[in-house]
Amino acid sequence: MRDLDQWADMAAAEMKLDAKEIAGRKAFLELSDKDVALLRDIHAALQDKMHGFSKGFYDHLQTEPELRALLPDERTLNRLRRSQQGYLHGLTAGQYDGDYVRERLRVGLVHHRIGLAPKWYIGAYRKYLTELLETLWELLGDDPPRFLATYGAALKVICLDMGLALDTYAHADQQQLRQQANRLREREEQYRLTFNQAAVGIAHVAGDGRLLRVNAKFAAITGYTEAELLRLTITQLTHPDDRDHDLLLIARLKSGELAEYSREKRYIHKEGHAVWINVTASSLLDAAGERRYITVVEDISRRKQAEEKLVRMANHDALTGLPNRMLLEDRLSQAIAHAHRTQTLVAVMFVDLDRFKNINDSLGHDAGDEVIVEIARRIAGNLRETDTAARQGGDEFVVVLGDLAREEDACTVADKILGALTQPMVLRGQEIFPTGSIGISLYPRDGLEPQALLKAADTAMYRAKAGSGNTYEFYVNSMGMDAMDSLRLEGALRRALERDEFQLHYQPQVDIATGTVVGVEALLRWQPQGGAMVPPGDFIPLAEQTGLIVPIGDWVLATACAQQKAWREAGLPPLTVSVNLSARQFQRQDLVELVARLVRETGCDPRYLALEITETDVMENPQAAVAIFRQLNEMGVQLAIDDFGTGYSSLSYLKRFPIDSLKIDRSFVHDITHDIDDATIVHSVIALAHSMHLKVVAEGVEDARQLQFLREHGCDQMQGYYVSKPVPASAIEAMMQRTRAAA
Template identity: 40%
Template sequence: MKDKNLYTMVLFLTGIYTIYVCFGFIQSNKDWQSLIIICLLIAIVDLFPTKLPNGFWYNGATLSFLYIMYSKGISASTVPIIFSTLMFFLSASKPFYKINWFRLFSTLGMYFISMMCAAASLKVLNQFPLIVQILGITFVFDNVNLLIRAGIMKFVNKSPFFSEFALKKVYGVQVSLLVLTILLYHLVQSTNAIDLITEVIIAAFLMLLINFLISAYNKHIYKIEESKQRYQSLFDRNPDIVFTLDLSGKFTSINPMLEKILGYSPESILDVNLFEYVISTGKQEAIHRIEQALLGNPQQFTIGVLTKEGTSRDMFITCGPTVVNDQIVGVYGIAKDITEQKQAEQIIHKMAYFDEITGLPNRSNFQERMAETLEKAGTNNSLAGLMFLDLDKFKHVNDTLGHHTGDLLLFDVSKRIIQSVPEGSIVSRLGGDEFTIIFPNLSHTDEVIPVADEILRALAEPFYLHNRELYITTSIGICIYPEHGNDVETLIKNADASMYRAKESGGNTYSVYSKNIQELNEAKHKIHSNLHKAILREEFYLHFQPKIDLTTDKINGVEALIRWENQELGPMSPVQFIPIAEESGLILPIGEWVLRTACKQNKAWQDAGFPPIVMSVNLSSIQLQNDHLVSTIGQILRETELDPQWLEIEITESMLLQNTQHTMKVLEEIKELGISISIDDFGVGYSSLSYLKHFSFDYLKMDKSFIDNLNMSPKDELIISGIIQLAHSLNMKVIAEGVESSEQLTYLREQGCDCVQGYLISKPLPAGEFIERVWFSEKKDGIVVETE
């Protein structure tokens, strides 16, 4: 609190003058009896102040000051003023020698000025009755005193000049004065009973009138003060930057958050134009928006603003016109810092729509752009082309040189493809070694053939990676809209079929879709035909692959994997028949069979005395979109009498992006059954980051491709570490699949991975072998492993 300022200094000097006046009076005065009595009374009243009936504490010293002034003059009144002030400061200061003399003399000055004003009022009231004179000097003294006190609070504490407290005190003083002046009048002059009653009635009336006036004024001021304080609180304590501009765009006020967010002090930018802080690319937008706000149209927009350090922050501005007396006098606004939010959105968008290795659009991005291309082509009645590329024998590069080299090769391949296609073409990487190219606005069907030749020539040139000379070729499938299909799915399917035709021809060539490629679909038809009878013939069976908890080094789960052996087709990999089952809808009865068989086997193991473990079953996207999935799962659990806590559903990332509203609803219903849910193949092709925060998954299963590159790719190690940290921060556990070496296991354990699965632990086994070779196996390095 800063006591000393011009205002208090004047009071201090007045207090010094009061001492001077008092000394002058002491030298000339011979009658001290009344003054001594008054000072004794002051001492008593100051120690035990009088409390009036209305609850107001009224200091008796005030009456003494006025009495001495009225009877002996202004000079005599300085004696009780000084005595009363000294008593107050002596009792308030402990120890007494630490008296704040500046405040003491300022207080003397305050009382002396109030007394002088009261004395001056006598000259105006000397022709009026005595009660009027007493009422007048008391009123003037106390109210001048209150005004001076309000001034001290204003200049020292920055408090409002007319606070609610001050107004209440004024009201109390007025009421008190009316009672006290009547009593004082009768002490000075005797009156008869009728006069006394008349005066009391008049006093009571005046009290009611003053009470009404003061209360009404007080309520009005209180509302104004409360409104002002609420506004100031909203302004000063808002977590965002709040500002006002004048008609020229200059700041007229701004809250303290400016300094915290942008580094500028509020005082430094007052009367400075807003547009000086807007980055150049956004100035015209900002000018237009502020002009619209000045026209009375509220605005919301995002601009980049320069900080004091010279960096840029993204601010979301909400602004509107400031209206005073029906006139627009400026603009008010709120600026929210959304820099981190935009950066996060960009990261999520990049992960969701662009391939991490090549920077090309990924599968989901490709499908959106392909749909847009077909829509425009249909509207313009034009042609569009699609190429489907698959690198020949790329797996051999990964297996012999490692995935890091494979990633570098993919990056260089993508650059050569981009350089080989005409401007406006859209190159995407679907995943693995598969690329697509969209050709909008073709003039004729053969227009893409020279492009295919150019791509083949570009890729035929050697690649130089890690001082190695590498060669790679590609097989290209081509189809044209609308000749070879009218929708995205058909065109992708036909381009894919054409690509396989080129690969079957030896690779390093292209194939344009034709009717002859229908032959390729005959094999699929055979699979499809036999799938219809596979359940009835009992041709499906399950293999089980264990999961190990790295905390206990014990089995805590097992994944059920479907196998199929057909008399006509022989053993069939799930990779061969699952896509066909999904395409035909047969995945629904097959998936139900897998669920029922897996639950039945898990319950049988428990009944045989083996420790309860979680059985994981993979769901297809077709199953997830089926309206009866949840009821089917519930029915199977009741039939097999398996507790839901021992069942886990695995879904892939891509499934989260298909009919998301329905998907999330189904997953919530599955969770309500008590079943756990994990995300399989995390980190490949799609990104589920935007869904992780909206749904409580139990497990996150890292794709095998990341594990394969451990100790060879620092980038993959960083991704693995990041995935584990991300999952743990969202209260999910992490399962690493495809663990095949002790080095991989050691790294995963160090990074805090929760569970592992892979050939190091055990390959997928039939139920009988699972019991013999896993649960009853030996323990090696603290991990349960399969014994040969």
């Protein structure tokens, strides 16, 4: 109620229904004091009839189904009837001032609120006027002029009321419209702010692709200003490679097959570069029935860059940025497929730097890396766009030349690459002259598959290297596989150190009298990448021939020294670690310095380091051996003559060598229990050694009977499968811990 009163006051004020306005309306209706007096005169008489009026009014309203629904319950109806009675009471009370007006507005509002349309409201007045006419006739029929004047006066007041009721409706409608407009404005403002401040780009697009509205983020993503964008179409913004797919999706959107779509594509930035975006587009018809698209765009360039980087990393060599082996095989397959279609040739080149290890060793790995990067640049710089240069690893590169008409074209490129490689390079202030060896295979002549072509080029490269290097060789079928195997072996051996393919195994040496492990012999093992273990007998002779034994031997010595130190630090009882020295190592001028340096650098105890040199090697130059042995002996290092009995030792020299032990070759030990000659030799060697105060170590002991023989003949130490095969360092450690626990 309070609400209604307040509203009526407010409405009266808003509608400017002040005294002047009310007076104006009354004047227009010609409502005079005489009318007021006439109405007052019948006021009392009418009151008795009033109840029937308002009942009739609402009964009549309820005849209409639509209106019955608005007056659902008796309570509402009673409330309305009471309000109507009040209205009727006021109609003839003769007080048509501001209060009267507000009361009328209230009644109007009540009816507006329940949803009674003006047509029904006015229509119901007709019912009421008819009843009033009849009632007045009943009361004043005997005085027709008074009846007419009174009815006329009532009509004027009722018209005043109807005018006010209609005003109430209009005012309420206006207010509703105003509220709707406010809500709309508010929503539009919210949308405007959301649109402009959105973290994603938003564009409204016309059916023909023109941009109709864009937000700030959209402009930022594309680099254009808003005004510039409104002169463009989505197609103009889209990367040419993405347009066809776009058109397809838009057609499906238009046909209603899709409600919206989302996809990753590229826009062309104003500055010309591509920008990766994720776009979600939906379609709608605007108020005028025109097709519109709402496009929401998210900048995903960063994510795409990260993805591209990952793909790149998976396919490229990190140091040089060249394709790696995986991508190379892919490119080679493509080149082969193309050559097959076009009946052309493909050349595969294996490029390997000559003496790269020297650079690494003398100038360090960082300098080595610099050389690799520069070589990669030189190789790639001499190729066509469509050719591929890849890094295989280490100092090896593979080049694929596609679409060749003649074999000579490959020669031209190989010459260019060799020429480029030999350009001087300044590294750490030192000028170096790199050279390379190139092996070339041709599709289809030397193979139809990538693997076959790569292998053939690799083989040819070893042939090129086997010469003086700095040259190229084509693969030829006649390359005998035996020769090639050794060439391949040599090449592989050259790379084995860089690739960390060597390991040391250790075979325990046992004191025969006490049964305790007193030492180990370090034995080299080579496991090429992806290949089977190569026994030392198969590669050490080749390493000797090629001089590779020197760096390999250095590695063995350094590793064994470091291992000895590690065992000492692990708390194991002192173990003498024996290392085999090859003839080439033994001939090194700097052998003594090398051993001294390694002992110093690794922290190994020289008293527990033994160097084994075969009898044959020692006797090649016994004079030099004496000098070297002396110096090594002064250092505290133990010395042993290996494979004793297989060569011809000069006893006079043997006596002068400051050596510690003789090792009896396993070929004698093998048959000591059933070959009287071997038994005699072993027996004699033990006696001879002991006469010179040398220890005797028997190699290749495989059973208890051999051991029994050696024990009976006073042999000091033994090694052989009977105790253990050569095993990795960790197994020696475990073995020692077990022995210690048992003791």
